[in-house]
């Protein structure tokens with residue numbers, strides 16, 4: 001190695017060292033971002049949009065908007081959602097499928113948000129409650145509708161109809177209602 005090459009190499013090394021020290025020096029005066037968790041739990045700021053766990057949105061009256069359509073269950077790529085439903089009677093004799101249990105397995109969720117974005121009634125959202133560590137895998141399976149499901153509104157009482165004359169002597173007259181009429185027809 002010539003004297004010239006020696007000094008070129010020496011100055012390159014010193015230049016590189018100064019560059020490195022420049023980065024280190026900047027970090028020395030930059031405010032620290034290390035979080036002292038869990039000591040700072042009370043003041044910890046988690047971004048609003050952080051996806052920690054799926055939740056069913058309840059309003060202040062304890063109602064949610066899930067209509068048990070199963071769209072989220074079908075769209076979930078991991079089979080993370082399981083919905084149990086039951087049929088309920090509606091006023092007017094119709095039936096309706098109603099949510100019974102909304103089961104969510106946090107352990108298999110990849111937080112893709114598909115369930116939230118495809119829900120037609122905007123019944124779901126992700127909470128940013130990140131403290132979800134548990135000791136058993138099964139504890140990650142949660143029922144999201146944690147409040148008792150409310151009953152469907154009952155039909156208003158039908159106005160009292162005039163009593164029919166007794167068909168035979170000794171037979172007591174029964175109040176007539178559309179339901180009784182239907183039952184009578186069935187019996188016939």
Ligand code: SF4
Pocket residue numbers: 065066067068069070071072073083118119120121122123124
């Ligand atoms: S949460 Fe939404 S998409 Fe899922 S079953 Fe309920 S209404 Fe349908």
Ligand code: SF4
Pocket residue numbers: 054075076077078079080081108109110111112113114115116
């Ligand atoms: S975020 Fe994605 S993986 Fe998680 S439950 Fe919703 S659809 Fe399934």
